[in-house]
Amino acid sequence: MAISREQVEHVAHLARLGLSDDEINRLQQQLSQILGHMQMIDRLDTSAIPPTAQVIPLSSVMREDEPRPSRSVEEILQNAPRREGPFFKVPPVLE
Amino acid sequence: MALTDLTALQALAELRSGAISSEELTQAYLDRIDQLDKGLVQAYVTVTPELALDQARAADARRRAGEDAPLLGLPMALKDLVLTRGIRTTCSSKMLEEFVPIEDATITKKLFAAGAVLLGKTNMDEFAMGSSTENSAFFPTRNPWGDLSRVPGGSSGGSAAAVAAKLAPFSIGSDTGGSIRQPASLCGVVGFKPTYGRVSRYGLIAFASSLDQLGPLTADVADCALITEVIAGHDPLDSTSLDAPVPNYLDALNGDPSAGSGQALRGVKLGVPKEYFVAGMEPGVEASIQAAIETLRGLGAEIGEVSLPHSDYGLAAYYIIAPAECSANLARYDGVKYGYSAPDAESMWDGYYKTRGRGFGDEVKRRIMLGTYALSSGYYDAFYVKAQKIRTLIKQDFDQAFERFDAIIAPTSPTVAFEIGAKTDDPLAMYLNDVCTIPVNLAGLPGLSLPCGLSEGLPVGLQVIGKALGEATVLRVAHAFEQARGGPLARPELAASA
Numbered sequence: 001m002a003i004s005r006e007q008v009e010h011v012a013h014l015a016r017l018g019l020s021d022d023e024i025n026r027l028q029q030q031l032s033q034i035l036g037h038m039q040m041i042d043r044l045d046t047s048a049i050p051p052t053a054q055v056i057p058l059s060s061v062m063r064e065d066e067p068r069p070s071r072s073v074e075e076i077l078q079n080a081p082r083r084e085g086p087f088f089k090v091p092p093v094l095e
Numbered sequence: 096m097a098l099t100d101l102t103a104l105q106a107l108a109e110l111r112s113g114a115i116s117s118e119e120l121t122q123a124y125l126d127r128i129d130q131l132d133k134g135l136v137q138a139y140v141t142v143t144p145e146l147a148l149d150q151a152r153a154a155d156a157r158r159r160a161g162e163d164a165p166l167l168g169l170p171m172a173l174k175d176l177v178l179t180r181g182i183r184t185t186c187s188s189k190m191l192e193e194f195v196p197i198e199d200a201t202i203t204k205k206l207f208a209a210g211a212v213l214l215g216k217t218n219m220d221e222f223a224m225g226s227s228t229e230n231s232a233f234f235p236t237r238n239p240w241g242d243l244s245r246v247p248g249g250s251s252g253g254s255a256a257a258v259a260a261k262l263a264p265f266s267i268g269s270d271t272g273g274s275i276r277q278p279a280s281l282c283g284v285v286g287f288k289p290t291y292g293r294v295s296r297y298g299l300i301a302f303a304s305s306l307d308q309l310g311p312l313t314a315d316v317a318d319c320a321l322i323t324e325v326i327a328g329h330d331p332l333d334s335t336s337l338d339a340p341v342p343n344y345l346d347a348l349n350g351d352p353s354a355g356s357g358q359a360l361r362g363v364k365l366g367v368p369k370e371y372f373v374a375g376m377e378p379g380v381e382a383s384i385q386a387a388i389e390t391l392r393g394l395g396a397e398i399g400e401v402s403l404p405h406s407d408y409g410l411a412a413y414y415i416i417a418p419a420e421c422s423a424n425l426a427r428y429d430g431v432k433y434g435y436s437a438p439d440a441e442s443m444w445d446g447y448y449k450t451r452g453r454g455f456g457d458e459v460k461r462r463i464m465l466g467t468y469a470l471s472s473g474y475y476d477a478f479y480v481k482a483q484k485i486r487t488l489i490k491q492d493f494d495q496a497f498e499r500f501d502a503i504i505a506p507t508s509p510t511v512a513f514e515i516g517a518k519t520d521d522p523l524a525m526y527l528n529d530v531c532t533i534p535v536n537l538a539g540l541p542g543l544s545l546p547c548g549l550s551e552g553l554p555v556g557l558q559v560i561g562k563a564l565g566e567a568t569v570l571r572v573a574h575a576f577e578q579a580r581g582g583p584l585a586r587p588e589l590a591a592s593a
Contacts, residue, residue, distance in 0.1 A: 008464070015422060015467040016429075016444075017460055018452025027464055034465060034523055038411040041481050044488075051483030052490060054305040054335070055539035055563075056292045061334035075197045081436030088431050091440040 001036035003028055098123040099261040102583075103169055103318040106264055110158065110168045117158075117168025121151035121212050124170050128214065128262050130591040135243060137236050138257040140175045141183055142215035150212040157210070165325050167210030172263035174254045175216035176223060177309070178298035179203055182213075186300050187231035188221045190434045190454035200298020201330045202267060202309055209325045214263050217253030221456045222425065223274055223302045226528040228252025229519055230458045238282055238512045239587050240553050245512040248278030248528075254312045255282040259586055265313045265322055269299060271306045272413050273507075273532025276544035279312055280507035280556025283546045283584045285319045285573070286312045290563050291539030292337035295330030303420035304335070306413075306536045315583035316545060316574040320344035323566060339564055347567035348574040358395035359575035363568075365391055366401030366500035371531050376509040379550025384506045387547040387557045390579050391504065391572070401500060403492040408485045409534040414526055415469045415482035416537075421459075422466030428454060461522060490538045497562045502572050506531050507544040507556030531558060541566050545573050546584035554584060 008028045012019050019027065073086045082089040098120050101109065109115045125144050132139050147170065154168035173179065176186045178196040180203075185191045199207070207213075220230035227246035228236040236252045238245040239260040247256040251268025255278035258266050268275040270288035279286025287310045294309045301307060311322035324345065329338040349359075367388060372381060392398050430436035430450030437453060440446030455463070469478035496503060508528060518525045535542040540560055547557035557576065561569035577583055 003468075007468075011464055011468045011471060014471060015463050016426075016447040016451055017455070017463060018448030019460070020452075023457075023460070027461065030461060030522055031464060031468065034414070034461075034526075035468070035478075037523055038415055038478070041408055041411050041415075041485055042477075044405075044408060044485065046481060046484035046488070049484040049487050051480050052486040053483060054291075055490060055537075056335060056337060058292070058335065058337075063331060071197070078197055079194055079433035081430060081434070090431055091443050091446045093443045 001032055001039055003032045003035065099127050101264065102314045103264045104321060107166070107169055111163065117151040117154040117212060118148065120168065121147050121170050121214070124214055124263060131260060131589055132262055135237065135591070136239055136256050136260045136262065136589070137234050138217055138253040138260065138262055139172070139215040140185055140187060140218050140233060140253065143182060143213055146182070147212050147214050154210055154212060164210035165321070166206065168212060169210065170212045170214045170264060171206060172214050172217045172254060172257045172266040173203065174219055174251050174266070174268045176219065176269060176300040177203055177267060178300070179213065179216065182216065184216065184300070186222050187219045187233055188454070188456065188459070189232045190428050192232070192435065194433055198298065201295040201332060202326050203298065205326055217251070217257055217266060219253055220250035220458065222300070222421070222459050223250040223269055223271055224421070224458050224462050225249045226273070226277055226525050227518065229515065230456060232456050235515055237515070239589055240283060240512060244514055245553070246281065246515050248281035248508070248512065250274040251312065252278045255279050255284055255286065258282070258284045258312050258314060260589055261586055265311055265318055267309060268312050269307055269309050270536065271302050272417060272536050273529040275310050275312060276507050276532050276542055276556065276558060277528060279544040280554065281512040283554030283586065284312055284314060285316055285543065285545045285583070286310065287319050287323060287543045288535070288541065289323060289327060289566055290337070290541045292335050293541070293564065293566065294326050295328070295333040295336045297330055297332040301424040303417040304424060305420060306417060314586065316570060316577050317345065317348060319543070320348055320570045323570070337564070342567050344567055344570055347571055359578065360391060360572060361395030363396045363502070363572065364500045365396045365398050365572070366496050366503045367398060368401050368403045368406065368496070368503060368505055370403050370406035371505040373509055373530055375527070376506065377511065377550060380506055380509060380511065380555050383548035383550055383555040384557060387576065388504060391576060394575050394579055399500065401496045401503065403496060403534065405485060405488040405492050406534055409489050409537055410526065410530050412482040412485040412489070413529070413533040413537060414465065415478050416486065418462040418466030419469050419479050420466065422463045422470065425459070425463055458522070486537045489534050493538045493540060502565070502568055503560040505558045505560065507558040511550050511553035511555060535560055539563060541569050543569050543573050545577060547576070547580070
């Protein structure tokens with residue numbers, strides 16, 4: 001299975017991963033090899049089989065809607081790479 | 096006998112009798128870590144000597160006051176993806192190199208409440224992605240077996256090596272596709288992935304949420320039963336956690352007391368799946384597993400062949416589903432709230448690319464790319480949905496097998512520990528290590544690996560797979576085998592080099 005350089009760049013864009021030229025070349029070759037191997041699943045006819053997303057008999061677990069204290073701003077910001085007062089600081093969003 | 100030679104249960108007996116203090120025991124481990132870890136085994140990313148000694152002294156004070164708790168004063172190591180409040184938790188990633196959690200994971204809370212003492216946080220493949228611990232962003236961990244030239248397996252390689260090198264009496268790992276069992280196998284210790292949902296994952300840094308499960312690595316099966324009982328149970332903070340009673344697993348080890356001596360598994364039906372004896376399995380591994388099967392037969396177990404016909408497809412399905420889930424889980428690393436953040440971001444978009452491009456290592460990027468591809472428009476049905484359908488077939492294979500059998504017996508890994516560097520250039524070859532462990536995660540079942548012998552002087556792991564919530568049966572079979580082979584595998588001697 002051949003993955004093109006454009007496909008690698010497109011997927012990296014979707015994943016917001018900045019990749020070097022070397023990385024793109026290497027991933028193009030590796031993804032082709034790995035996905036080529038994974039294509040063995042095509043040999044199996046699964047048209048009548050339902051998909052399984054998870055294996056335990058639980059769905060939409062609910063809890064009581066009871067108010068409780070939130071974390072303090074200081075705790076939440078403790079690991080922030082950049083902050084300004086009680087806020088996370090981010091690079092410009094709009095040009 | 097040194098204090099660090101004791102199993103967890105032996106150490107607890109000494110603590111309870113007053114023969115030793117937790118401070119002495121903890122200091123013995125800290126001394127051994129000083130001698131053997133840095134530059135040699137390299138099991139730990141972070142050692143926490145001050146906390147450990149504080150906790151040890153507190154445990155000793157509680158004992159003097161007449162208190163007891165299941166693990167009171169017993170040291171431990173936690174894989175560095177289990178949150179520990181105030182203690183750096185890195186996932187062995189540059190992305191989280193300086194991350195200090197503001198709370199403990201539920202498993203951390205439970206172990207602390209049971210009286211355990213934290214020695215430190217163990218090395219791993221970055222974000223638990225890998226089978227050799229070579230994907231750590233910091234350094235590789237070395238297998239204590241052989242001449243320190245081999246991998247410990249992964250991703251919980253630090254946790255497995257710590258127990259094998261007697262740098263901790265027990266440790267916690269996580270298993271998404273074999274990451275507890277495979278390193279346990281390669282390091283000659285016991286490793287147990289309980290049923291999906293059996294142990295709360297609140298505070299476990301997520302890799303693939305439909306597969307991840309926490310579990311213990313220990314020196315023997317009785318220790319494994321003890322730790323499993325402490326960490327299992329429902330947690331309202333984890334909505335995938337199962338609300339099922341936790342049995343006394345230690346009591347369950349001995350099974351039917353009316354069974355005659357040497358017949359500890361009389362009437363227990365064990366299936367051997369022919370598909371797990373894969374091409375490429377080392378002859379020494381296969382011979383060791385076959386000998387183990389004969390030992391189990393000698394214990395009165397009824398051994399039968401079973402077919403799990405879709406096993407071949409498990410690896411492919413896993414390496415679509417797990418990367419797909421990882422690509423979603425790891426989207427949270429945006430350089431804003433915590434973790435590495437590119438200092439030279441010119442805009443929000445530029446910041447995402449730079450932060451994620453530099454913060455993640457090669458394997459993590461590869462999995463994010465694989466997963467994003469499998470979920471992207473045009474490929475979603477052919478890869479992701481197809482893999483989920485195969486997951487259904489794999490679960491059905493096990494359901495049918497467990498209509499006839501109480502447990503399934505298989506190899507854990509097709510090979511013994513390989514040389515550091517042997518597979519780092521070939522990601523697909525590395526993925527193939529997990530062929531015998533992955534289907535168990537896809538089906539959400541409990542799986543345990545324990546040593547069954549040596550091949551080329553290196554440990555071979557026997558895998559025992561049970562029904563959902565069948566932990567007690569798995570532990571009983573493993574314990575009977577361990578007793579029959581004369582007790583747990585002796586851990587290797589290690590000498591501090593000059």
